[in-house]
Amino acid sequence: MLSVLSLSTAHDTVYGATGGEPAAVAQVDIAPCLAATSADDMDKASSACAEVIDNEKTAKADLIKALIARGALLARHDQIDRAIADDSRALQLDPALADIFNARGELWLKKGDKPKAVQDFGAALKIDPNHEKAKANHKAMARELERIGAQMAVAGKPSFNCRTTARAVEKAICGNRELADLDREIFASNARVIREAQNAGQARALQREQDDFIARRNAGYGRPGYDLKKAMQERLKRLNGADGY
Template sequence: MRRFLIIAGLSLAALFGLAAPSFATVSEPDDDPLIDPAPCVNAATDGDADNVIAVCTPLIDQEKTGKPERVKALLARAAAFDRKQQFDRALGDYDTALMLDATKPDGFNARGELRRRQGNRPGALADFAAAVKRDPQHQAARANYKSLALELERLGAQLAVKNKPSFDCKQAKRPVQKAICADPELADLDREIDAAHQAKLRHAAAGTVSRRALLRAQDAYLAERNAAFGRSTDELRAAMKARLRQLRGGKAD
């Protein structure tokens, strides 16, 4: 009897189990599906800045996008922002891309070119150096580094003599020399006059009539400047600017 009840109970359990409604597992749609990177790549190739931004932004914002694809999309969008003169956004994308992958010489070179245009020469030089370090044969980065290094060298040399005349102010005795030393604009004019005069002398053959004429003209200018100088510096400034224009072939300052 007991055996019969157990069997009956099992049969009922099985019956109810079969009778109970079955619910199939249904997979919910992915709210954040992968985005095909091909349209972003193609847009970057076409060079349409607005289209690049439109199709690359979803790829950048998508959480499932792989790092290589995200970096490429960021660099493409940065270049597009640069072309649209949205420089802060461009720098932001370059910064993010290079933070994710610091092996991209093209990215460093592009950011360096943008920094240079914005006047950030030290930052640009560092970017060009980073690009060359990662790819010693990167021709654009090598050329950019060389030209910017020369530019910084020239700027350094100019700063070293800024507001200084062609002569030593400590040895100045003439009133006109003291006036030039006391006025930064006059000091720069004096130095520029001397530089232009020396440049003409270098191009003239030694001992020729041309060289002797250049020397006589400069001596005459200095003598007239020293003799005519009075209390006002306005006439002196005008005379110096006239001499500089003469040395430069009549070109304006």
């Protein structure tokens, strides 16, 4: 509850002491907020920007500037959720901010939410079709989503046709999603190392190594102690190297 003194002070702020005419309301100073965010000073920005953003008397244009500035600062310090919240509020106040749609899209991408990222990049391009960053981001994400879609289409499917296979080991691979994915990864990795071979002789040697693995796999499957999954994992690791590439 406000004290009598507080009420009196508030009253004197709005009305002049000598009459009933409303006094001019002091403009909220946004400069300290912008200075703190520009200096990357989280401590000062926390209080300075809050004074602007949480003040209902702040002009709309200044509120948007403060939200954008604080959002960018939070993003630089990996406070992604808070940065998204500031950008979202700024976009509610002005939905024509292509830069902020792109910035929020990049934040969604950091969170791993690719659909929302693509949506924001697209929104930025609708506002400004020539927005270079948004175009690059949207293009990259479109490729990524296409790749994910392709992976989903072949998920659980090996490199060979399960309908025509006769070998017991291949039937086992067809019947196990994890083994099928391993087989497809081995096939793709083998194709890559052969493609990157320094010469034809090296490429032939690499293919012979793959053929030997297939022969050992076919002969070993079903025998006591033979672990098909382990053999496939070791082959994939050999193809990709210790670093996974």
